[in-house]
Amino acid sequence: MNDSLAVDAEHLTKRYGDVVAVDELSFTIAPGQIYALLGLNGAGKTTTIRMLLGMVRPTGGRVSLLGNRIRPGVCAVWSRVGYLVEAPAAYPDLTVTENLETVARLRGLTGDKPITAVIARLGLEPYAHRRARTLSLGNAQRLGLAKALIHRPELLVLDEPANGLDPAGVAEIRTLLGELARDGVAVLLSSHILTEVARLATRIGVLDRGRLVWTGDTTDLVAQARPRLSVVVRDRAAAAAALHTAGHAPAAEGEGLLLDSEHALAHPDEIATLLVAAGCPPLRLAVEQDDLETCFLRLVGPQ
Template sequence: MTPAIDAEGLTKRYGDVTAVEDLSLTVAPGEIHALLGLNGAGKTTTIRMLLGMVRPTAGRVALLGTRVRPGTRAIWARVGYLVETPAAYPELTVTENLLVAARLRGLTGPGPVSDVIARLDLGTYAHVRARTLSLGNAQRLGLAKALIHRPALLVLDEPANGLDPAGVAEIRTLLSELAHDGVAVLLSSHILTEVARTADRISVLADGRLVWAGDTGDLVAQARPRLSVGARDLGAASTALRAAGHPAEPGHGTCLVLTGDHAIGHPDEIATLLVAAGCPPTRLAVEQDDLETCFLRLVGTR
């Protein structure tokens, strides 16, 4: 199956500043793939290179089987995108903006416009001028313009920007429906919890480099619980635990960490074991990192 996005060795330098370095990325049809990173990590620069808006210093990009080069035109009829701030003609209404977008895409008739207005729940604002829209509804209009021609590949930079919780949930549902229909979706975000609910795969960027890539479930698994054990004699406690089949690792401060399922599920047995070994626990707590902590650990930020 031909990847919707196939990028290899992407690098972008601005003088002495390297915005993105040696980044490779593959997105399959029907996959929701998230670029995750802090502000300034290189997400938007990567998206601009993928879309031919910025010429890479090094590397190559192919979208839907077609190499992206200067002068490449035919491929854009199958690609929808929303990069950074959504643009609109401020004095035109939502409907008029979409009619212009449809005409630029070579679409005819009222069907595409009415369909996308319904899909993005813009009916209430159909005759409202774009300049009066809230940030969230302006974002909806930008998404509608990206979707009006039913693209095979959708590239979105912070698609939930400005949306309220209900709007975020609607966009999540919309993206899942598009992926179910075979549309490949690449989105950027710095909100890990939302990405974890939406994306099939995640690529984490830090300082322009790819620091982690894999299935969303693999990243979520890094937030699994652990049993934190404190004792006056950590050496003796570690020896007793290891002898009983519970290998312990040093934790933060004066404690040991157990990650075995049995230990986590039965901390009372761990306490009894340590008391019998002559090193009663001074602390016993089941802890769990949240997803943001895992993310910040990956990008090297406390």
């Protein structure tokens, strides 16, 4: 166990009968880091978060938060952790302020300052005296985030934090989490929205069927969105042979060929000339760029 880490999970496993929901999952999160668990629905993200928070007992493995091993009866660490798991919960007939007052009392906070501060930080001033049941999904999510942040946690765990937010709200949450990370708060979030995660997280772990299939810095994943030269010809075998003879290494994809060498990308006209000379004139030749979703689907494979 490393006491300097905000999250230290080792070989976390959860089985439900014959179903393995999370399989030997290991990862760490340092203070000030935003780590995103990325995966399709059913990949094991929420189960992992529930194990980290002690809501679900692991079948195997261990987890420590802020230097504290998570096990039944260990409660001291929760005063340093904020969390929002799945749908935000609130007392429907209490106002936003009253809901936060209740959380503040449970957290042992005194005075109005923590409540007014978190209402302002989450942009909830216009709704402070609205009953929770009247809030839109986006504002209910803001209230859930406010409850998670009211006690200024050192570790923030969020399951789909952008759920229900409009684009402006998503941008605000992105700014907020970035500010928290710069202040040394560790953030663990789960999402299936790759483009938003790539703009926010510093590290990403990709889950597929309960297993961690890739982990690394966000920049490493973005770098995999590589450009390539796509070539469509009538006789793919003859075109591939001509390209191989000229020193290229085409890869088959669909009905065409792909080239990713720097020379081919910089000189597509030479590739066209080469193919025409070989009697395989291209029907289509274009430089394409993978998007992040393509990179993600390449990692998780066919479903």
